[in-house]
Amino acid sequence: MTAARTGEVYRVDWLPGTDVLHGTCHCGAEHTAEDPVAMWAWMLAHPDGHDPRGNGS
Amino acid sequence: MPHTTAFARNQWYVAAHAHEVGRELLGRTVLGEPLVLYRTEEDGTAVALHDRCVHRRYPLSEAPTRLDGDRIVCGYHGFTYDTTGTCVYVPGQKRVPRTARVASYPVAERDSLVWVWIGDPALADPDAVPRARHLDSPGWVTVRGMEPIDCDYGLLVDNLLDLSHETYLHGGYIGTPEVAETPITTEVDEDAGIVRVGRHMADAECPPFYARSTGLAGRISRRQDIEYHAPCLYLLHSRIAPAGADGDDSRAFRTEITYAITPSADGRVYDFWAVSRDWATDDAEVTEFLRANNHTVVMQDVDALNLLQRSLGAERAGYQELSINIDTGGLAARRILARLAEEGDKPVEPVS
Numbered sequence: 001m002t003a004a005r006t007g008e009v010y011r012v013d014w015l016p017g018t019d020v021l022h023g024t025c026h027c028g029a030e031h032t033a034e035d036p037v038a039m040w041a042w043m044l045a046h047p048d049g050h051d052p053r054g055n056g057s
Numbered sequence: 058m059p060h061t062t063a064f065a066r067n068q069w070y071v072a073a074h075a076h077e078v079g080r081e082l083l084g085r086t087v088l089g090e091p092l093v094l095y096r097t098e099e100d101g102t103a104v105a106l107h108d109r110c111v112h113r114r115y116p117l118s119e120a121p122t123r124l125d126g127d128r129i130v131c132g133y134h135g136f137t138y139d140t141t142g143t144c145v146y147v148p149g150q151k152r153v154p155r156t157a158r159v160a161s162y163p164v165a166e167r168d169s170l171v172w173v174w175i176g177d178p179a180l181a182d183p184d185a186v187p188r189a190r191h192l193d194s195p196g197w198v199t200v201r202g203m204e205p206i207d208c209d210y211g212l213l214v215d216n217l218l219d220l221s222h223e224t225y226l227h228g229g230y231i232g233t234p235e236v237a238e239t240p241i242t243t244e245v246d247e248d249a250g251i252v253r254v255g256r257h258m259a260d261a262e263c264p265p266f267y268a269r270s271t272g273l274a275g276r277i278s279r280r281q282d283i284e285y286h287a288p289c290l291y292l293l294h295s296r297i298a299p300a301g302a303d304g305d306d307s308r309a310f311r312t313e314i315t316y317a318i319t320p321s322a323d324g325r326v327y328d329f330w331a332v333s334r335d336w337a338t339d340d341a342e343v344t345e346f347l348r349a350n351n352h353t354v355v356m357q358d359v360d361a362l363n364l365l366q367r368s369l370g371a372e373r374a375g376y377q378e379l380s381i382n383i384d385t386g387g388l389a390a391r392r393i394l395a396r397l398a399e400e401g402d403k404p405v406e407p408v409s
Contacts, residue, residue: 007248010389014240014382021382026247036385040392 010043012036025050062211062394064088064320065288066401067176069186071317071329074201075169078103082129084118086321088175092162093118097127097140104140105162105173111144112136117159169193170317170329176401187286191313191333198338200348201331204359208366210326211391213318216358217291218254218387220281226361230354235261235279243385250393254283254386260300266350267297270343271310271336278303283386287393291316310336314351324366330355 008026015022021039023031029050033039042049072085073094083094091108093116108118110131115122121132128145130137136157137146144157163174163181168189174181191197206213216222223232235258244253258279267273278301282294293314302308317329332351337343369376380388 007246010245010247012243012385014242014385016240019382021385034382035380036382036388037380039385040388044392 012039012043061323062209062214062320062391063398064401065394065397067174067180068288068397068401069165069172069174069181070289070319071170071327072105072173072319073171074203074329074331075103075166075171077203078171080124082118082122082124084108084116085327086325087173087327088320089322090162090175091116091118092173093129094171095124095129098124099127102140103164103166103171105164105171106138106140106142107160107162109159110134110136111157111159112147169199187290189290189292189313189315189331191335192315192331196338197313197333197335198344199331199333200344200351201329202348202352202355203330204328204355205321206326206328206359206362206366207324208326208362209324210318210320211394212362212365213316213326213328213358214285214291214390214394215384215387216362217293217316217318218252218283218285218390219383220254220256220283220293221383226357227354229265230350230357231264231266233262233264236281237383241383241385243389245389245393250287250397252283252285252287252386252389252393254281254285256281259303263297266347266354267310267312270334270346270350271297273297273299273310276300285386285390287390288397289317289319291318310334328355328359 010026011024013022019034021033021036023039023043025043025046027046027050031042070087072087072092073083077083078094079096085092085094092105093108094103094105096103108116110117112134115131115133117129117131123130127140128137135148136144138159139145142159142161144153147153163178165172165183165186167186169192172186192199221237224234224237239256239258242255260276261279263273263277277297277299280296284292295312295314296309298305298309313333315331319327321327332347
């Protein structure tokens, strides 16, 4: 009953036990922030500031 | 009006639960467009027409307008329309003016919901209607209802995408302390226009809504997995099990909570709700408990959102709000809705 994932997926995990959000762009770039507005601003700036090696934060 | 979320045209919207549409004329307003809905006599197909007679704009959903077979006869002067909206009779003369017709809307009936397409009819693809099969599947029992709310539909989206409010607004019903305390995971499937928000509680209090219906007395593991198919369909896949037995399907209770969020007009939204279960399906007492309890929960939201909209209406322009981690999913939904609204406003490119 769950729809299949079809395309570009952005993911934000709120790390348990912290106030930290960890974001993963569909390109593989990663980023951490403590504010969801800042997190989505970074995410949607793709590809600006998105380093697929995970150095985007 | 402050806090007005733009409408997304060229989308399917739920106009009614299937049981609401019959041989009585039903009036609903979707994205500001007044509709009249009914079923044909012959095969029960649902029909949606513009709810204003072309003559003097009398609402066709209002008495003494009536059905004559599958035709709708305006209660003011008798203008008569077929199921396509074509006027087939005007009083006192043989010639029916060529412009005498009302718009008809594409309709798709799926999973006991009546969906209408608001936008360019040529773009309507019934296969694009998001599915909620549990609403109409063997082995599932559903309780349901609809409440209009005098608020911007974005406020209802915000409400449903952030379930931490259950702890406070719905305490004693579906909320427990763990809901607000447990971190969430948010996913946005850009192409599909789906926002997913997951909250998995390993050791939580069992709220009365589930304790009294399932009989689970102790601590539970509780999963809430939201799947929001923007703009209209919201699915909450709920699963509870005794704490420590989360992986044991034989001891788990799955409940599907469905909402259809249909913008009616600026500052007004239809809140269609349903609770479906595949357990205790023949227990009428459980059915009635879930119906009454969820109706109470929905009315708590209705009262809060009516109040919130009135309060926002008194704000000065440019007021500020603050978002924190719990709002990650709601913010994602806002952005998807803004994109869909923008796409729906674009003129359709002519096909050469």
